[in-house]
Amino acid sequence: MSRRHAAEVIPEPSNPLGVDGIEFVEYATAQPQAFGAVLQQMGFAAVARHRSREVVLYRQGGMNVIVNSHGAPPGPPVLAAIALRVRDAAFAYRRSVDLGAWELEPHAAAMELNIPGVHGVGDSLIYFVDRYRDFSIYDVDFVPLAGVAPKPPALAGLHWFGVVQTILPERTRDWLDFYGTLVGFAALPHGRYFGVLPNGTLLESPCHSFYLQLIEPPSAADAAGWEEGLVRVGLGARDVPAAVRALAERGIVFVDRGSVQPSDKGALTQQYLGSVTFELVVSHL
Amino acid sequence: MNIDQFGMDTITLAGPLEAKLRAIRDAGFTQVMLNAGDVVGHPAGDEAPVRAVRESGLAVTGFQVLRDFEGLSGHLHAYKVDVAKAMLEMCRALGSHVLLACSSTSAHATGDRDALIRDLRKLALLAVPFGIRVAYEALSWGRHVSLLGQARDIVRDADRSNLGLCIDSYHVLAHGAGAGAVDGIDPTKIFLVQLSDFLWQETRSREDRIETARHYRVFPGEGVHSEEVGALVRKLDEMGYRGDYSFEVFNDDYKQLPLPMVAARARHSVKWIAGLVSRRSLPARRISRTAAR
Numbered sequence: 001m002s003r004r005h006a007a008e009v010i011p012e013p014s015n016p017l018g019v020d021g022i023e024f025v026e027y028a029t030a031q032p033q034a035f036g037a038v039l040q041q042m043g044f045a046a047v048a049r050h051r052s053r054e055v056v057l058y059r060q061g062g063m064n065v066i067v068n069s070h071g072a073p074p075g076p077p078v079l080a081a082i083a084l085r086v087r088d089a090a091f092a093y094r095r096s097v098d099l100g101a102w103e104l105e106p107h108a109a110a111m112e113l114n115i116p117g118v119h120g121v122g123d124s125l126i127y128f129v130d131r132y133r134d135f136s137i138y139d140v141d142f143v144p145l146a147g148v149a150p151k152p153p154a155l156a157g158l159h160w161f162g163v164v165q166t167i168l169p170e171r172t173r174d175w176l177d178f179y180g181t182l183v184g185f186a187a188l189p190h191g192r193y194f195g196v197l198p199n200g201t202l203l204e205s206p207c208h209s210f211y212l213q214l215i216e217p218p219s220a221a222d223a224a225g226w227e228e229g230l231v232r233v234g235l236g237a238r239d240v241p242a243a244v245r246a247l248a249e250r251g252i253v254f255v256d257r258g259s260v261q262p263s264d265k266g267a268l269t270q271q272y273l274g275s276v277t278f279e280l281v282v283s284h285l
Numbered sequence: 286m287n288i289d290q291f292g293m294d295t296i297t298l299a300g301p302l303e304a305k306l307r308a309i310r311d312a313g314f315t316q317v318m319l320n321a322g323d324v325v326g327h328p329a330g331d332e333a334p335v336r337a338v339r340e341s342g343l344a345v346t347g348f349q350v351l352r353d354f355e356g357l358s359g360h361l362h363a364y365k366v367d368v369a370k371a372m373l374e375m376c377r378a379l380g381s382h383v384l385l386a387c388s389s390t391s392a393h394a395t396g397d398r399d400a401l402i403r404d405l406r407k408l409a410l411l412a413v414p415f416g417i418r419v420a421y422e423a424l425s426w427g428r429h430v431s432l433l434g435q436a437r438d439i440v441r442d443a444d445r446s447n448l449g450l451c452i453d454s455y456h457v458l459a460h461g462a463g464a465g466a467v468d469g470i471d472p473t474k475i476f477l478v479q480l481s482d483f484l485w486q487e488t489r490s491r492e493d494r495i496e497t498a499r500h501y502r503v504f505p506g507e508g509v510h511s512e513e514v515g516a517l518v519r520k521l522d523e524m525g526y527r528g529d530y531s532f533e534v535f536n537d538d539y540k541q542l543p544l545p546m547v548a549a550r551a552r553h554s555v556k557w558i559a560g561l562v563s564r565r566s567l568p569a570r571r572i573s574r575t576a577a578r
Contacts, residue, residue, distance in 0.1 A: 099406070100408065100409070100410030101410065101411075102414065121414060173446035174416075175413065178410060178413045
């Protein structure tokens with residue numbers, strides 16, 4: 001075997017950060033109780049609160065949702081961050097910044113974890129988390145709520161399926177470059193969709209375990225007032241009708257008119273608190 | 286072609302930003318190319334120039350200029366990244382969707398192609414969340430990239446959606462190249478075209494090119510290379526370029542003349558170019574029918 005030549009070009013792995021799914025999504029809201037009630041209807045349970053800030057952790061199955069009210073602006077809740085599970089958070093952060101991501105200023109208080117992150121679309125953030133196996137970030141920064149099961153099971157097998165992002169006209173390639181370069185996302189062939197909202201471009205995570213959907217305004221008329229940002233999460237279910245029934249029993253209302261009515265492929269909830277929707281997508285992930 | 290495709294550049298005019306915007310608008314232009322110097326140190330603070338641009342009703346062609354970004358390493362690179370981020374933030378605040386970045390003149394910059402590509406990709410990525418496109422321009426005295434063809438190849442190989450080219454007619458003509466310099470360029474990768482002429486036939490040295498570029502440019506139609514400028518615009522038009530043109534005219538005389546007078550000269554230049562391009566691009570049969578009358 002010959003020794004490797006110094007100038008040998010080795011292609012980068014397709015999953016350079018060792019992405020392994022979504023650790024949590026974070027909503028910012030000045031109405032934590034009302035929003036918490038919506039999450040509970042969606043099958044999540046509050047399991048812990050942050051040591052120093054007005055932040056509550058909700059969970060069901062493998063999904064963690066952080067509801068952050070610390071200095072949250074008034075108005076409807078917004079999807080403020082996605083935390084990616086990665087092999088080495090410090091490496092992921094350094095590599096992202098080296099490639100041109102805008103770094104997030106550290107804001108941990110004493111004895112808290114500093115979760116490294118970079119700026120994403122609009123005002124949203126992308127965090128990198130590498131403690132998600134034996135030991136979790138919640139063990140340090142959160143206090144478990146008394147008398148609550150720490151790991152509530154998922155309703156109807158719900159799991160993360162993806163995140164939907166709106167983008168301005170003719171910006172698909174820009175964002176493909178962004179997510180492709182930083183995280184290793186790759187576009188699915190055009191026309192391949194899941195669920196009941198087959199729009200835009202689907203990007204698959206390098207770990208093949210979740211998707212990002214980029215949506216330009218469907219027409220020039222829709223472009224007015226269209227902003228870039230994270231707009232909703234998609235939850236996967238093996239049996240969408242069963243999940244819809246289970247959630248409807250808990251009071252969740254689904255859009256039942258036009259092309260987005262619940263089907264075997266998926267379903268979309270009504271808007272809660274003026275902005276928040278959840279999408280169900282048939283999934284064997 | 287009409288005046289809506291052309292912008293005046295604030296660097297051509299003397300005086301405060303508000304007076305420049307007024308003169309440009311009053312001359313009939315609908316867009317303006319802004320310079321960082323117009324907005325930093327504005328006596329009324331950071332918000333005032335943003336407000337002035339918005340209230341002028343002029344669209345922003347682009348924002349200039351990021352210099353000497355690519356090819357640096359270590360602390361010099363980190364320093365330039367900070368500068369680039371500040372420029373991008375100003376660019377966004379002013380409602381500009383194009384940041385002009387000139388090829389490096391720094392003696393500290395490497396010419397290593399992979400390094401140049403890596404740095405330009407980084408600049409493009411920094412600009413993505415802001416919706417800003419980076420227009421890379423070959424300065425005719427650039428240290429490693431001084432020809433349009435070099436910039437074209439680097440932009441092509443960097444292959445980033447929001448990284449494209451700025452073509453400045455001065456830098457093309459100063460090297461003695463003509464309209465053929467744009468051959469082989471994908472028109473969708475041209476993010477901005479800057480036009481100017483100058484008053485002598487040749488620039489004999491690097492120093493001469495710099496001196497002429499910074500002090501002795503004139504509007505197209507006023508210099509001795511106007512035919513070439515016209516040919517360049519015609520060629521870009523034929524290639525399918527439908528983006529913006531801006532007058533990049535650095536001229537010491539114009540900076541001590543009344544603003545309306547200089548803006549009127551710019552307006553005259555638009556008419557000259559538009560006439561040249563539309564006349565020559567008429568279909569042949571239409572010309573012969575007119576001639577037969």
